[in-house]
């Protein structure tokens with residue numbers, strides 16, 4: 420009925436385009452803003468958890484040779500069979516679990532929610548967390564419930580369980596490690612929530628490469644669990660490839676929502692090659708983990724800077740003596756782009772997030788911050 424009224428009104432020839440848009444697009448969509456990506460403008464880019472390392476020259480050559488063979492006149496393999504096999508090997512996916520691939524893990528979040536979305540139903544996540552859970556929840560017409568993390572960014576199990584009883588969320592997202600806080604949640608707390616959840620639980624392991632903890636082997640234990648991963652944070656963000664692992668019964672249904680050729684031929688061929696030659700990725704990840712320790716120590720040594728331990732490729736910090744906006748702008752002026760999380764408010768008040776770069780980039784960041792603080 421509401422839809423019909425909107426359409427009838429659209430027939431008025433005199434209506435201007437802004438009014439037409441306002442009538443037709445759902446209010447919750449109009450109320451949001453498109454995902455904003457900052458323009459680095461040649462600055463050192465430490466805002467988006469990208470790997471700072473380019474492909475090694477010998478890999479690049481092999482890659483170009485591979486791309487030359489790709490038949491772009493043909494559709495890609497709709498099931499990306501060869502690529503899935505490479506991912507299984509590279510990530511030790513349990514043999515009896517199935518995989519669903521997405522154009523980035525963002526797309527897989529969307530697939531999961533599209534498959535379950537019903538008006539008046541809920542999606543739950545501990546917050547602050549990855550913002551796309553809420554954005555996509557709203558886009559598919561569901562309602563998002565965020566439950567605050569504890570003071571030290573741990574899971575508030577009691578509050579989460581209360582919210583689960585009250586809202587009966589169809590899907591609960593738990594990012595392990597969490598973005599933007601950088602920490603892992605206690606395994607027993609996560610397991611308790613998976614056991615208690617009335618619906619699906621998606622454990623998002625976007626940062627699995629930077630930690631030794633994983634829930635991939637827990638898939639057997641819980642039949643409401645799915646594990647989400649991506650190649651984005653380990654040097655291949657431009658390829659846009661995410662994967663969802665879970666029991667065949669789940670994946671079979673979710674696969675019906677996926678668009679047929681969502682993983683393009685270039686990505687399939689490229690990712691397969693990179694996974695075959697993955698020692699270079701492991702080396703870059705090792706370097707990032709060691710740099711993470713160095714940046715953490717440097718930030719910890721600065722008076723008036725609060726810094727949180729990280730199991731990811733970024734670090735959350737707060738400059739107590741300054742407005743986050745001033746710190747952000749000061750770094751920006753010094754040629755370093757980080758992420759200002761202060762506008763998100765709540766627990767992220769006065770917080771900034773810096774992605775771990777190359778040693779040279781990290782020095783530039785630390786020195787710029789030191790200079791600003793007169794240290």
Ligand SMILES: *Cc1c(COP(=O)(O)O)cnc(C)c1O
Nearest residue numbers: 523524525549598625649651661
């Ligand atoms: C970066 C990130 C993603 C999205 O990754 P893509 O695969 O690039 O879409 C998903 N979840 C978390 C927690 C992230 O930080």
